[in-house]
Amino acid sequence: MGNIQVALMTVLMFFLLVSLHEWGHYYFARRAGILVREFAIGFGPKLFSIKRGETRYTLRLLPIGGFVRMAGEDPEVVEVQPGQTLAVRVKDNAVTRIYLDRLDERSGVMRGEVKALDLERDLFIQLDVDGEIERYAVHPQALIIARGRDTQIAPIDRQFGHKPVGKRALAIFAGPVMNFLLAFVLFGLALLLQGVPSETSSKVFISGVVPDSIAEQAGVEKDDLVKSINGVVIGGNYEKFVEIINSSAGKQISLVVERKGEDVALKMTPDATTGKIGIYPAGEYRKPSAGETLTYAATSMKDWTGRIFEGFRKLIFGEFKLDDLGGPVKTTQVTVEIAKQGLAQLTSWAAVLSLYLGIFNLLPIPALDGSRLLFLGIEAVRGRPIDPNRESMVHLVGFAMLMLLMIVVTYNDIIGLVRN
Template sequence: MQMIQTVLLTVLVFFVIVTIHEWGHYYFAKRAGILVREFAIGFGPKLFSFKRGETKFTLRLVPAGGYVRMAGEDPEIVEVQTGQTIAVRLKDGVVHRIYLDRLDERSEAIRGEVLSVDLERQLHIDLDIDGEVEKYSIHPQALVIARGNETQIAPIDRHFSSKSVGKRAMAIFAGPMMNFILAFVLFLVYIQMAGIKDSILVGDIPNQQSPAAMANLQVGDKIVTVNGEAIGVDFGRMIDIIAENSNKPVDIRIERDGVAQNISVTPLPDEAGDGKIGVAPSYGTRSAGFGETFTAAGTLMKDMTVMIFDGLKMLVTGQFKLDDLGGPVRTAEVTAEIAQQGIVQLTSWTAVLSLYLGIFNLLPVPALDGSRLLFIGLEAVRRKPINPNREAFVHFIGFAMLMLLMLVVTYNDILRLIRGE
């Protein structure tokens, strides 16, 4: 039962952070009047789908992200050509359905040869019906039906490319923005559950022959001062003071069961010559007030952002080897491990993943949101759009390279699992 719960929580984490990202794209695209053809979670073969309004919602096999497919981003998939024999169904004299195959089975439909057609601007179709030319208007939400699939036409004013620079940029930026909002909300929840750190405690003394054990430090002791310096929750400062006093007595003031006392500990040098006493920390906490919750969540968000950018910088400068990188499998493995620690730690980890997804997607890497925003920015500066074929080619190359990188890191992840690392 524990394993099933862990798996479900792991899947839920990925589902939430990807869905909120894609929902940002979807919501602001709809606000801009763009036709959203598909809202997909995952890539590859379709597992499940349903249609609501104009949009098909799909769940796909490979859980490595998602996408929102907007009309006009790619060459339009609806094609009706002159000389083609089709059938149309009218409602109040306007074409609502266009049939491209199985014409003999289309009841109450008018059959004819296409003389001219415009599905994007003029929204009209001229048919040769038994030698007579009939002109029809096409409804802006008309459906083209072929091979059992229904595809809604997209008038030019419903295309992504027809919208202003600001609306397009917002539709793209909204995905990462929703990840940032989700991360901040989850950090708020985490602070409320975990509380505010207000002291350093002795969390563990792994070696009973260590200086800490020999000086009678005990698990649960509250560290107040080290060599007269108040420590608060700055464990790093405590480490620095101890490291500087190798083989020298260090006076540590503690509180045990509410009673203050001084303990003298002599740190022993490690291989680098830094003093160590053999203590692992934990933290005392208290409930966070309303204002403190927002302040602490903001601080966490800032610290995690700096940490993520430091990691990306190390990746760019080559301080990481390819074997050090983890992909979806490794991320899922870590998420499962954290899920076993409880909902508090899982909430914090989900916030970090959401923040990372938002930042990563804003990188100016082809196929990512950052690259698409870069092209929109160039268009704003040049005051004319980039050649869509060139932009599509750049994004295609970028997507192929990202998929290749994902295959490599996933292969590394699987090897780690096989080796038990």
């Protein structure tokens, strides 16, 4: 891949991982009848924003995740109180717009002082209009407009906290599930792109070259077809090729490869200790069957899940140092290097990241999906929810700690890049 392709594929990969995770939350929240106020990719200041239907879709500055903001999860930022003067627009005998500022500039509205209102259950507003008390029904999708922003009201039956525990849990759990499904698909796709070794291969190719290795310095390139080594014709004898290299530690070897239809003669000396030259030889590949693809995807999911939890274990018991952890910068750096190896390798790496993202989000760490599911589980056992203010505080503190950790590991990433 060229540099532009690598950059585009890297950005697309991260966008896919985060977007699908958040789409899982979004889709099942909508299925449960919850009002989704915002679907965001990234955190921090908005770079792009567009509203479609009831939801605002935003792209934010910091590409370190995303979120789906549902009505009722957090205190609503716009409140209307009795005694407040405002203006309303009525259509078909129901209030569709409630204006809180710049009242003199509004046309076609009713202006008055709020005497009573209920924007969650009974959906009405009572105004004193020039000394007369008027009562208006409020449309369930009415907008409150203030400071140039519009916020849709959230009747009680559209709020996250008033849905059954099962529906709320599904809306939260769906995010990680989407990552697991994506990982399974990507592992299978990676095998389809790469293929499986043919049992009757008649050729040996160079499937990869280690950067700065003996082979790379000698001029070996990826996809070279091996013709002979030290005058011995290789054909499809993969084992013979490896044996000659390993037995020539510290001795010069002559390698003939076919590249773009032409024979290229190369000379190099395998490492005197290991007998290696830094290549990944492989035979011919064939297209895998559907059964092989599904089996490979399932096996890869199982194997990588074990590796990920082993990494968590080492981190908990101090077998990793903080400097060993990588943040967004290091992850991007590794992704770029893998993308240079080819689409199959990048697809496999994306599958690993998607699996990791799903597992990590299910950990019972405040602000993550796992913590929110834990609170829902406690609510199901107790028969009543935990104080929403206390739960919000736990998630807020957890989010702040995660952001602090992100800053530290990003700092380590940058220092590592400078040192290298």
